[in-house]
Amino acid sequence: MDEVTEAVEKAKKDWEETYGKTLDYIKAIEDYGKSSDQKDSLPRLNGLAQDGLALLSSLQFNLDLLAPQLPTDEDIQSANNILESWKNQIQS
Numbered sequence: 001m002d003e004v005t006e007a008v009e010k011a012k013k014d015w016e017e018t019y020g021k022t023l024d025y026i027k028a029i030e031d032y033g034k035s036s037d038q039k040d041s042l043p044r045l046n047g048l049a050q051d052g053l054a055l056l057s058s059l060q061f062n063l064d065l066l067a068p069q070l071p072t073d074e075d076i077q078s079a080n081n082i083l084e085s086w087k088n089q090i091q092s
Helices: 005-032 043-070 072-089
Strands: none
Touching: 005 043, 005 072, 043 072
């Protein structure tokens, strides 16, 4: 596996991890105040969610730069499909 392919795989792995954590932070913000067991403050949760969204945007940008450098047209098309999926996930 070449360096570009490895970087794309790392970006995909990082995306899945960050996306899941960010959704958890957003859910915690939605549920804030509904129970007496509050582990984090609302500003902290908001900051963590914003950091997660910024990282997702950065990963999307990185994949956008890496996609044209992939070795085959099939890989490039696959990366472009992933980018579209990521854009839809961020907007939802």
